[in-house]
Amino acid sequence: MAIFGCVADDFTGAGDAASFLVKGGLPTQLFNGIPKEGDKVLPGVQAIVIALKTRTQETSSAVDDTMKALMWMGEQGVKHFYLKYCSTFDSTREGNIGPIADRAMELTGSKISLLCPSLPVNGRTVKDGCLFVNGVPLQESPMKNHPLTPMWDCRIQELMKEQSIYPCKVMDRSWFGKSLEEVTQAFEDEKRTYLIPDYETDEDGEKIAAMFYKLPLLTGGSGLLEPLARLHAWELGIGSESAVPDNTTSGGAFMVAGSCSKATLGQIKHFKEQGGLSYRMDPVAMAEGKESVEDVWSFIQKHQDQSVLVYSSDTADNVKKVQEMGREKIASMLEQASAQLAQKAVKAGMTRIIVAGGETSGAVTKGLGFDSYRIGESVAPGVPIMIPAGREDIRLVLKSGNFGQEDFFTRVLEMTEKKEGK
Structure with missing residues (x-):
């Protein structure tokens, strides 16, 4: 009790x-x-x-x-x-x-x-x-x-x-x-x-x-x-x-960043500089129908042996176009795309879901249908590893834009991966 x-x-x-x-x-x-x-x-x-x-x-x-x-x-x-x-x-x-x-x-x-x-x-x-x-x-x-x-x-x-x-x-x-x-x-x-x-x-x-x-x-x-x-x-x-459940789980990782905060942009940059594989969702191309969720998922499937970071931060050239199309409309589209990708990842057997951005986190958790979690160790202050009730195999990490260290993505991958023999 x-x-x-x-x-x-x-x-x-x-x-x-x-x-x-x-x-x-x-x-x-x-x-x-x-x-x-x-x-x-x-x-x-x-x-x-x-x-x-x-x-x-x-x-x-x-x-x-x-x-x-x-x-x-x-x-x-x-x-x-x-x-x-x-x-x-x-x-x-x-x-x-x-x-x-x-x-x-x-x-x-x-x-x-x-x-x-x-x-x-x-x-x-x-x-x-x-x-x-x-x-x-x-x-x-x-x-x-x-x-x-x-x-x-x-x-x-x-x-x-x-x-x-x-x-x-x-x-x-x-x-x-x-x-x-x-x-x-x-x-x-x-x-x-x-x-x-x-x-x-x-x-x-x-x-x-x-x-x-x-x-x-x-x-x-x-x-x-x-x-x-x-x-x-x-x-x-x-x-x-006794308060901390096992942080690790077997299975692949899906990472998505919807925040354009300075901290998250730095974390994306660091991940790429360390050799991490990434895919940038182009908001303008998606809004114009030139890119789709299936395109992103196809890229992830082609690299099943690697942890892919999907992100949607804008280039300077796209900012004006995004404003013209309506920021709220574009943000909603990207959040739904992130949720659909997370659903595909879990269905495909991925067990580590990592999300950067408050609104993106909300869309992903809603899409996955998770509403209760046991709380584990923290990757960074205020960013715990969470285990959804009824899915003990999954580890979910959600962070608001400005949270986390520069090496956040590599750190969370290391902390959540179950090593062979352990």
Whole structure:
């Protein structure tokens, strides 16, 4: 019976959260969307992560979906809940973090909770209630130009004033080391309250987790999840090695990259420079009917003894044509092509499916019909190896565009391949 439950605001964020829970020692299962009737928690799982789409979803629907997810986890025995959101928060004035957290506080009967978006390993830190990105105040960072959630203030209290009905209090380092009872007593005359602790290092995260891990509800980025998992695993008497299933499997690999982020482009370049075989899907040629999914698949079949990386990043000459044809139309076409290729790969017996790009990952998992996964070791921070429920032979690795090291593709191939005699 699971004891820890996390609701994430998107799929790649859920994978990120799940990877830190496993690293902390809790056997973890990830569900893509609210579990359906008949969906079950796998044997031995102690942490459940449910991926929703609440970051940019209409607010009332986002709140309703989150409550359904929390209640389902409660029915599975979960006692400790976590709302996971982006480590750069959501600074739109009509943002969803406040309304969701307010209802979750009420549902779980929480008097106090945390707002803890820090993820020091990725340069996200909080000091004096202010959120920084690589040492730069949020509203001065590149995130100020985010197309969906532009960042206008680094002060979390100010951001929450527009979103939440409950007050926020900044918790500086003088609170570190106090007991949960002392903190609770300090706010016993307040109505429900959010605390915003200083969190600049991993050591800060460990101290915060030790103070608050017994609360029914916490909220934040993925940074706090590893120390929380360690504490719960210790109480359960679970060794960290029991949390990680076998990363490897026999069979070929199919790789597809739909992201044009700087990180993914660098990873494609590195793979090719290391002698990796690749095929570029030309979006303009596909839209004009000059290239098809069958053409790509034919190339893959001709090189069955090699792992082929299929990618669709645009050349400068194609950008204008793509704009003229409609970016959304082209993106949808490429995502569906990626999903069809992944379906063909699995049908042909390939067991390692590796996808770069959030939207491409969503299309591929939908196409394959996978909606629940046991979580394995991470290839990179926030990028775990996943084993679909009911398909123990398959290893699935999904990454958002900016995640992963330069050698991501060669690294994931090495980590997932079962060697002869092992």
